[in-house]
Amino acid sequence: MQLHAMWDDYPALSDDLKEVLQTIEKNIQIRDKHVEKNVKDLIHAGGKLLRPAFALLSAQAGPDFDKDRAVSIAAALEVLHMATLIHDDVVDDSPLRRGIPTIHSKYGRNYAVYTGDYLFCICFKILSAHASSVENIEFNSKNIEKILMGELDQMRTSYKMDVTVREYLTRISGKTAQLFALSCYSGATGSKASRMTVAKCYNIGHYLGMAFQIIDDVLDYTSTDEGLGKPVLNDMKQGIYSLPLIYAMKGHLAEFEPLLSQKLAMSDAASEQVLALISKYNGVEQAFKLANKYTNKALREIKKLPAGSYRDDMYRLTKSILDRDI
């Protein structure tokens, strides 16, 4: 079982994450062995396992830490994440995920819809194996609602050129931060952390999820596709406008409008003009600044958790994922 190289620096956590993968593997049994293999390939295709990692770390913030329970909770969260990824791929019509063909592109939309549904059930099944966690399940289902609402929000604001920073933050709060918050929360409640500690863990997850998604969105504008040597800007062409663009458009809508209105058919020249405008109006800098604000909030909260080597790991991990300059 091969983990992402980033975990080499965290040997204890690394062992626990391997158990998380084993738990997931054990629970996924699909009669159609091709689909089962595809789902299992997805597990091992190098997802970063950030959500289960934060669940495992947060679990150590409580007095009643039980490794098996923490591993189950972490596994349930990763399965939930996979279910939403598979349905996202249906919705976005994506051919690849983590470098392997999506279930949707390989077996058709139908399989992908039902396979995602199946993973939702597996998530609740793994969670409900811990009889003490009914409140947890209720909390989880409410949270999952919010995550799905975030996806629906994203669709509603697509191609909306006057989308505000606030609308963007609401959207990523549901889409990404909620699941990180849920991961930290579930870990902490699972080991009976105090209400104060649980609340801190929830906030840590929320802040780091926000920073994580903003950085991910910035990379869409700055990182270059290996083949093309320039950003692909897929999200932008599909009408999902993220923070660097939103900041740059503020007060300069007239300059962007003729370019963005080309939508999916946007020419290479127009793409480059958009990038030039974002650079001119410091969209990326402003976005990074906000991401750093969230990162610092997360780091400050982590420092307030009960002391322990888990806390040092959490601090180091958060810093290594999020603390970057342009």
Place this chain on the structure above:
Amino acid sequence: MQLHAMWDDYPALSDDLKEVLQTIEKNIQIRDKHVEKNVKDLIHAGGKLLRPAFALLSAQAGPDFDKDRAVSIAAALEVLHMATLIHDDVVDDSPLRRGIPTIHSKYGRNYAVYTGDYLFCICFKILSAHASSVENIEFNSKNIEKILMGELDQMRTSYKMDVTVREYLTRISGKTAQLFALSCYSGATGSKASRMTVAKCYNIGHYLGMAFQIIDDVLDYTSTDEGLGKPVLNDMKQGIYSLPLIYAMKGHLAEFEPLLSQKLAMSDAASEQVLALISKYNGVEQAFKLANKYTNKALREIKKLPAGSYRDDMYRLTKSILDRDI
């Protein structure tokens, strides 16, 4: 709140079913009010509410009947049913459901995928509100797995002309009977019925679900579309071969093969030839015979339940839904 006219003969049950609808309505809150309205319209568009009805009746087979709990369980099952319907419509690309436009056709595939996911969560949320029912949730999630596996089976056997009666029964067992079995089971366990009674309720649900689906499939070949004056045979054209056809094809595959291989493009003349062949080889009669076998099994099990007016209602209801001749 308007129920299907069939419930006029069951005044007590009818009141409980209205509460089920209210519980569902209360729990569904979608930020996008158009989608919310569409989901609520679906609730009120005259679904027969058979699954919650059997859950409510089975709940009265136990010593610890609590109306609120029974109503919640029944509501969760109907929401689960709705979630699978919405995803089925995505998969089948259906324009209408219960006479109203599907979410899929009105708002797009994306909304339909996420709305179905949302309803899955609502199902678990409603269930988890009853703290005593963790085992119940675990059982439910395992059952839902089986239901989804039934859908995947259906896809795998599509256009398979040598599909056996056994394969057909496995398919409908997952697709339909499982949810009826789960409804009866959940109702009975919710009110602490004995293991024997719970097992009987599970069987009742299974048998009546099997009979229900066979009859539904027979009607596909015998009932006439209002506009066309003849059966539409949509399932058949989409490669979903059900019992009357499977019986008729047995030993006569060569006669069906050139007709069925036209698939979606099947001509009206070919459709009529298929119907004539099914009639020639008594496909409908044989299917009805098997449905009646299941109905009688269900009725026999019902008679063995603890006595009570609920049992009389269950018997009468089962007979009125299922006990029919050609």
